Amino acid sequence: MIQKTIWDSIEETQTIFIEKDYLTIDYIPETINNRDKQVKKILYNFKERLSHNKRPYHMVLKGAFATGKTVTVNYIFNLVEKEFPNVETVHVNCKKNKTAYMIYLQMYKKLFNKKMGFGGLSVSSLLDDVINKIVKDDTVLIIALDDIASVKDNKDLNDVLYNLLRGHESAKEAKICIMTITNDKDVIFLNPDVQTVFNKMDVDFPLYTYDEIHDILKERCRLSLYNGAISDEIIDDVARYCYNQGDLRKGFDEIYKAGLNAEYEGSHKILKSHFN
Numbered sequence: 001m002i003q004k005t006i007w008d009s010i011e012e013t014q015t016i017f018i019e020k021d022y023l024t025i026d027y028i029p030e031t032i033n034n035r036d037k038q039v040k041k042i043l044y045n046f047k048e049r050l051s052h053n054k055r056p057y058h059m060v061l062k063g064a065f066a067t068g069k070t071v072t073v074n075y076i077f078n079l080v081e082k083e084f085p086n087v088e089t090v091h092v093n094c095k096k097n098k099t100a101y102m103i104y105l106q107m108y109k110k111l112f113n114k115k116m117g118f119g120g121l122s123v124s125s126l127l128d129d130v131i132n133k134i135v136k137d138d139t140v141l142i143i144a145l146d147d148i149a150s151v152k153d154n155k156d157l158n159d160v161l162y163n164l165l166r167g168h169e170s171a172k173e174a175k176i177c178i179m180t181i182t183n184d185k186d187v188i189f190l191n192p193d194v195q196t197v198f199n200k201m202d203v204d205f206p207l208y209t210y211d212e213i214h215d216i217l218k219e220r221c222r223l224s225l226y227n228g229a230i231s232d233e234i235i236d237d238v239a240r241y242c243y244n245q246g247d248l249r250k251g252f253d254e255i256y257k258a259g260l261n262a263e264y265e266g267s268h269k270i271l272k273s274h275f276n
């Protein structure tokens, strides 16, 4: 006889969530509301340039914490790769990839479709391989350096930008578009030789209003929770909390945790008491 364990007494009730993943940080929604202006500005640059097989203008995306910078870029990258077969996009999270080597490695992995097995390649050979490949394949490379201020060493940061910007100078045909993403309060110091070649467009991400936060939370609840599992009143409260804290991300977390508490009790509704 199979021995029952404590795990067998824990049953998933599934009273609240249709799909929990929709409330996690990595989820990229199919539509992005309340960022029309930013999305259109970026898409216009891409369409206008890529349809003539030209490198799009570099861009600097700026805004406070949780204003949708990362999600917007990932959403747009999906769209661009579908629309333009000769474009490769690489989103680098500089909080996780803080050195020039790690940044080039993310580009290398994407272009050479590799997960592992690149040990021993030097920084410069990673970069050379990437540039040679995009020239050979006539690929336009769009790279987003997200949270770029997290790059540990200012020299690395300037080297990366300089080398990528210069990529299309040294190998004239290399088409590389750079998007840097920074938090409002971050300061990055660019060397003069970087500054002079870094012609860019600014895309600002202002703080969301209370109504926008409410709308985003409500839409995410519609996707991830069963109909009626959360009341408008509770969404109002969570939206107000996020607005006051200046952090939309907390809203998803709080709803997720409250949803788990509700499910654990077998409840079909998230109640105020389910929030800690």
Ligand SMILES: Nc1ncnc2c1ncn2[C@@H]1O[C@H](COP(=O)(O)OP(=O)(O)O)[C@@H](O)[C@H]1O
Residues within 6 Å of the ligand: 024, 025, 026, 027, 028, 029, 031, 032, 033, 034, 035, 063, 064, 065, 066, 067, 068, 069, 070, 071, 072, 216, 248, 249, 252
């Ligand atoms: N306009 C939006 N529509 C849907 N979800 C959004 C929107 N803006 C932000 N989010 C969500 O809010 C959270 C924070 O957004 P994120 O893009 O990570 O912010 P930032 O990169 O500016 O710090 C993420 O979970 C993201 O999916």
Ligand SMILES: [Mg+2]
Residues within 6 Å of the ligand: 069, 070, 071, 146
């Ligand atoms: Mg981000």
